[in-house]
Amino acid sequence: MAGRRGSREIILDxxxxxLASRGSDALSIRNVAAQAGVSVGSVQHNFPxxxxxxxxxxxxxxxxxxxxxxxxxxxxxxxEARLRVFCSEISCVTDAxxxxxxxxxxxxxxxxxxxxxRAIHASDxxxxxxVLLRLLTDAFPDSSVTADDAAxxxxxxxxxxxxxxxxxxxxxxxxxxxxLIDATLAPIAARARP
Numbered sequence: 001m002a003g004r005r006g007s008r009e010i011i012l013d014x015x016x017x018x019l020a021s022r023g024s025d026a027l028s029i030r031n032v033a034a035q036a037g038v039s040v041g042s043v044q045h046n047f048p049x050x051x052x053x054x055x056x057x058x059x060x061x062x063x064x065x066x067x068x069x070x071x072x073x074x075x076x077x078x079x080e081a082r083l084r085v086f087c088s089e090i091s092c093v094t095d096a097x098x099x100x101x102x103x104x105x106x107x108x109x110x111x112x113x114x115x116x117x118r119a120i121h122a123s124d125x126x127x128x129x130x131v132l133l134r135l136l137t138d139a140f141p142d143s144s145v146t147a148d149d150a151a152x153x154x155x156x157x158x159x160x161x162x163x164x165x166x167x168x169x170x171x172x173x174x175x176x177x178x179x180l181i182d183a184t185l186a187p188i189a190a191r192a193r194p
Contacts, residue, residue, distance in 0.1 A: 008046050010036045015047075015057040020099035024106040027053060051110075055120065058107040061100045062124060065089065079138035080189075084181070086135055087153065090128070091160040093177045101165030108162075129154050136188060143191045156184045 014036035018027055027050060033040045047053045069089050076082045088094075092101035111121035133150035136143075160180060163172040 007038065007042055011038060011043055011046055012056055012060040015053050016061065016099055016103055019057060019106050020102040024109065029053070051114065051117065054107060054110055055117065057103050058120070061103045065100060079135070083135040083139040083185070086131070087157050087181045088178065090154070090157040091177050091181060092164050093174045098164060098168065101161040105162050105165045125154065140189050143188055145188065149188050153184055156180060
């Protein structure tokens with residue numbers, strides 16, 4: 001059903017737009033339907049609850065993120081360059097990533113009070129930390145890279161993304177974000193194995 005590609009993806013795009021431009025308080029089936037240009041019934045058919053909208057948006061953002069990162073990593077020859085691309089994307093250092101950061105922030109906020117969403121969030125971040133551990137190990141094979149190194153890099157990059165999404169100001173510019181990523185990676189790169 002090529003014409004129906006439509007419905008679910010258009011609704012998910014609308015959820016992301018509502019979250020990114022108006023915040024989680026504005027997320028409702030009615031507002032998403034208006035943004036998507038579809039009926040309330042169409043939204044309810046695909047996403048019967050507000051929580052389903054949030055999970056759907058997070059899944060769509062994760063899928064987009066993975067596709068974008070895969071495409072970017074294909075063009076990087078060095079392991080260190082792949083690590084830096086991944087860190088930059090997780091940090092949402094480009095304006096294109098800001099909508100994703102807003103959705104991630106909304107999702108993380110919901111995770112603090114919703115057990116089902118918390119489980120999804122914890123699983124996603126555990127996988128992300130595992131990817132970072134592999135990227136760090138590949139980039140700095142002569143360092144004693146640990147799971148704590150990956151957790152630190154994830155905490156810094158996640159914090160940058162939250163700052164960029166929440167503030168959308170000159171405090172956390174792309175240049176500053178990249179400097180902070182470099183400052184986090186430098187001690188790991190400099191550490192030699194005993």
